[in-house]
Amino acid sequence: MSGVKDNEELRGPHNMKSDIEPGEQQLVSLVEVEDAELARKQGESRSQGQLVRRRFFNHKAAMISTVVLVFITLMAFTSIGFAGIPGWWGKSYMMSGTVINGGAPTMSLLPSWLGGSGLAIGEHPFGQDNTGKDYFALVMRGTQKSIIIAVTVGAVATVIGAIVGALAGYFRGWVDEVLMRMTDLFIVIPLLVLAAVLGQMAGSKLGGSIFALALVLGLLTWTGLARLVRGEILSLREREYVAAAQAMGSKTSRVIFKHLLPNTIGVIVVNATFAIAGAILLETSLSFLGFGVVAPESSLGLLISQYQNAFTNRPWLFWWPGMIIVAIALSVNFLGDGLRDAFDPRQTKKTRRRKKTEEGQA
Amino acid sequence: MSIASEQATKGGTALSFENLSVSFETEFADVHAVKGLSLEVYPGEVVALVGESGSGKSVTSTAAIGLLPPNAYITGKALVGGVNVVGMPESKLRKMRATDIAMVFQEPMTALNPVLTIERQLTESLELHGLAYGKDATARAIELLEMVGIPEPRKRIKQYPHQFSGGQRQRIVIAMAISCDPKVIIADEPTTALDVTVQAEILDLLRELKDKLNTGILLITHNMGVVADLADRVAVMFRGSLVETGTVDQVLNHPEHPYTQKLLASVPRLAVMDVTDTWVPEPADVVDPDRKLVLEARNLVLEYDMRGSKFRAVDDVSFELGRGEILGIVGESGSGKSTVAKAVLGLLPVASGVLAVQGTNLAALRPKAARAIRAKIGVIFQDPAASLNPRFPIGDCITEPMVVHKVGNRASRTKRAQELLDAVHLPRTVMNRYPHELSGGQRQRICIARALTLDPELLIADEPTSALDVSVQAAVLEMIQELQESYEFACLFVSHDLAVVDLLAHNVVVMKDGKSVxxxxxxxxxxxxxxxxxxxxxxxxxxxxxxxxxxxxxxxxLLMAMENPDS
Incomplete structure (x- = not known):
């Protein structure tokens, strides 16, 4: 899944794609042919980024996931408002009220001609909890927090992982030894235990801010990316453009940040998405165990943990946050898949091509 | 388009193509790699398929052995011993490989499995095809090794690939190819990765084997010297079509198609070597009192650190390079020629001795001063595919030295890039294109432009044309010469190709095992x-x-016989 490989893929057909246009003088030298082609080439020049984007937009699963993700995020942030800005959903997640109809969800999606009660949202679409709080507002609040945590963790882990990996891979020798042994150290300690202890400590020091928790989780989950980036840099640093940059007199920082890291963007982006999916699940597990987000704040994991006993008689209290966790984690994973295919196009479309070849031979 | 060969009367062909077309479906458009090719190879005959990159020569051979990737769309026929292999099911095709058609690959380093002994690899195809088992297979393998000239085959058959030299490994690959007595061997650039002295030996071996075994050989190569040495007939391909076929004498000495003529004209030729000792050297030039030394090496020693122990790659080498001169360094792989270039570029520290650029000794410089002196040195590397950052547009690639040394502003940098693009005969519009949109030769020209951005005093060219096609190589060499005349830089030209050095350089250093011979x-x-x-x-x-x-x-x-009279 390296940027290097897809360069080769892109590079391949260029020499071959060369049908001489009728009426043109016949060229007999490869140099002339190539130059003529270059001169004839019109239209936008596509950068590697644009090529990747194009392939990504053609990836159906990834595009559907993006839509789902954007929808969930928009719902979460606009419905109950964020950072003091009021949302369009009138009820607050803090406000308790009278429990109507045992707190059952009022949302109905089954049209009346199919025996349902028609398309309606009702007063409490996701139902109410035992103190009569609107469950939709609660779930949206939890989703907000989970998304914030996931993105922060993803960003922190990616930055640390990429830098540690790049330094270890570029300098090798003792720098590599020290950084990689440190990475090993983080890997051998059970993540959940460490995250629980550190998250608790950070939470109590900073007054239960979810950012503190996110930061701690980010500081613990960069190890996988560091290893991948290190491997990638180790092979990239032998390339001649790196030697050319060094020979030009570039500073080490320029070589690393201008020439090496941008070329590992494939690995980094793909792993950032998986880190986000992992962070959502990690936060959920921590909150479920009671070490993550604490009430009166809300998070999806916390909601599940609070209402796990309600599973038999009021299952919606369990299902709504659960479904949203699954939806977010799945779509982020699909997004990562799409990005990986976009960065390494050789993994896709094999079946379709083979089929065509067989038809041709028959 | 095929010509009637005298063997045609004797019966079947070993390998023949009838109107073969191959196209690949790619992301953007279908690429037509081979367009209606017809060609025959008879037993005991070497047919050379020559052409430059993108001509479809390798695709043709790969079609014969059925190893094209699944996005290839093939029409026409490829007959191996009279059996059409196009569209043949994989299981049947597999039975034909090794027994009917075998392949010798370009890179002997990667064609052998490093974790298996030579014995295991040689007997594998014998056992797979049921020709010999156990002790019999080993005996046959030893016989094969003897045939390809591996000394002490009985002992060495137990060894692993890394214990053999590159030339020996290629011999082993050839032994594997002939193990099941195939009707035809496809040799895809069999000597390209080897040094010239080893290449000559492998060519001798191939010539000997085809006479002994009466196998047809389809030789794919871009090297006209190899063609002249080994081939009986030649087929020239250009952009997917055959443009000319004929006997080696017809094609190489009396080419008819303009493409072939041009191709042959661009092959650099060595002047005839004088071995009769009657050569009278031209009188030595009077030393120009104004001659300014740009690069000077005195008793230069360079070492690689191999996990604690030092490996001496360059040992006690001295040379001088004046302004406006070109110094060639030639030698085979492992001679330390590229190491010298690396040291000048500051990629390797000087172990002892003096390496001075315009009188400043590089070994004694502090890092900051050393960086400043890099502005005076331009560099061109071997592999145009790897020497440009794929994420930089061409304009940024060319002006990067200016950015690094903080020269000029945005407008003056753009202007400089345009000037340089004109100098290397590329349209100014490529400024915004990316390296992957350019061919190898064009990319190498961008590298030359980048090397000249800061008007360097010294240009280091490390095998700048060995990854290029002959005609492209000719254009690039011409360009270096032309630019050298107008910009008057000194040039250190590292190459394994004696003909290129002969063409370009004024002075030459011949290196062997780190020493200047x-x-x-x-x-x-x-x-x-x-x-x-x-x-x-x-x-x-x-x-x-x-x-x-x-x-x-x-x-x-004769030369070899003179040197080792006992062998």
Whole structure:
């Protein structure tokens, strides 16, 4: 899944794609042919980024996931408002009220001609909890927090992982030894235990801010990316453009940040998405165990943990946050898949091509 | 388009293509790689398929062995011993491989599995095809190794690939190819990865084997010297079509198609070596009092750190390079020629001795001063595919040295890039294109432009044309020469190709195992070599003229016999 490989893929057909246009003088030298082609080439020049984007937009699963993700995020942030800005959903997640109809969800999606009660949202679409709080507002609040945590963790882990990996891979020798042994150290300690202890400590020091928790989780989950980036840099640093940059007199920082890291963007982006999916699940597990987000704040994991006993008689209290966790984690994973295919196009479309070849031979 | 060969009357072909077309479905458009090709290879005959990159020569051969990727769309026929393999099911095709058609690959380093012994790899195909088992197979394998000239085969068969040299590994690959007595062997650039002296030996071996085994050989190569040395007939491909076929004498000495003519004209040729000792050297030039030394090495020693122990790659080498001169460094792989270039570029520290650029000793400089001096040195590397950052547009690639050394502003940088693009004959519009949109030759021209951005005093060219096609190589060499005249930089030109150095350089250093064996003016060293090693190198380089090459082959044999009278 390296940027290097897809360069080769892109590079391949260029020499071959060369049908001489009728009426043109016949060229007999490869140099002339190539130059003529270059001169004839019109239209936008596509950068590697644009090529990747194009392939990504053609990836159906990834595009559907993006839509789902954007929808969930928009719902979460606009419905109950964020950072003091009021949302369009009138009820607050803090406000308790009278429990109507045992707190059952009022949302109905089954049209009346199919025996349902028609398309309606009702007063409490996701139902109410035992103190009569609107469950939709609660779930949206939890989703907000989970998304914030996931993105922060993803960003922190990616930055640390990429830098540690790049330094270890570029300098090798003792720098590599020290950084990689440190990475090993983080890997051998059970993540959940460490995250629980550190998250608790950070939470109590900073007054239960979810950012503190996110930061701690980010500081613990960069190890996988560091290893991948290190491997990638180790092979990239032998390339001649790196030697050319060094020979030009570039500073080490320029070589690393201008020439090496941008070329590992494939690995980094793909792993950032998986880190986000992992962070959502990690936060959920921590909150479920009671070490993550604490009430009166809300998070999806916390909601599940609070209402796990309600599973038999009021299952919606369990299902709504659960479904949203699954939806977010799945779509982020699909997004990562799409990005990986976009960065390494050789993994896709094999079946379709083979089929065509067989038809041709028959 | 095929010509009637005398063997045609004797019966079946070993390999023949009838109107073969191959196209690949890619992301953007279908690429038509081979367009209606017809060609025959008869038993005991070597047909050379020559062409430049993108001509479809490798695709043709891969179609015959059925190893094209699944996005290939093939029409026409490829007959191996009279059986059409196009569209044949994989299981049947697998039975034909090795017994009917075998392949010799370009890179002997990667064609053998490093974790299996030679014995295991040689007996594998024998056992798979049920020709011999157990002790019989081993005996046959030893016989094969003997046939390809591996000394002490009984002992060495137990060894692993890394214990053999590159040439020996290629011999083993050839032994594997002939193990099941195939009707035809496809040799895809079999000597390209090898040094010239080893190449000459492998060519001798192939010639010997095809006579002994009566196998047809389809030789795919871009090297006209190899064609002249080995082939009986030649087929020239250009952009997917055959443009010319004929006997080696017809095609190489009397080419008819303009493409072939141009191709042959762009092959650099070595002047005839004088071995009769009647060479009178031109009188030495009077030393110009104004001659400014740009690069000077005195007793230079360079070492690689191999996990604690030092490996001495360059040992006690001295040379001088004045302004406006080109100094060639030639040698085979492992001779330390590229290491010298690396040291000048500051990619390797100097272990001892002096390496001075314009009188400043690089070894004694602080990092900051050393960075400043890099502005005076431009560099061109071997692989145009790897020497441009794929994420930089061409304009940024060219102006990068200015950015690094903080020269000029945005407008002046753009202007400089445009000037340089004009100088390397590329349209200014490529500024915004990306390296992957350019061909290898064009990319190498961008590298030249980048090397000249800061008007360097010294240009380091490390095998700048060895990854390029002959005609492209000719254009690039011409360009270097032209630019050198107008910009007057000194150039250190590292190459394994003696003909290229002969064409371009004024002075030459011949290196072997880290030591300089002979140095001086090109006219003296390459035309009347004093050292045996230089003579051997010169004798081993094949020339693209069958008659002359036959003579050179004989001369080389005599030279070798003179040197080792006991063998």
């Amino acid at each position: 002979e140095q001086g003016r090109v006219t003296d060293v390459l035309h009347s070599p004093q050292h045996d090693y230089t003579r051997r190198l010169l004798a081993a380089a094949p020339v693209p003229e069958p008659g002359e090459q036959a003579e050179r082959r004989e001369a080389r044999r």
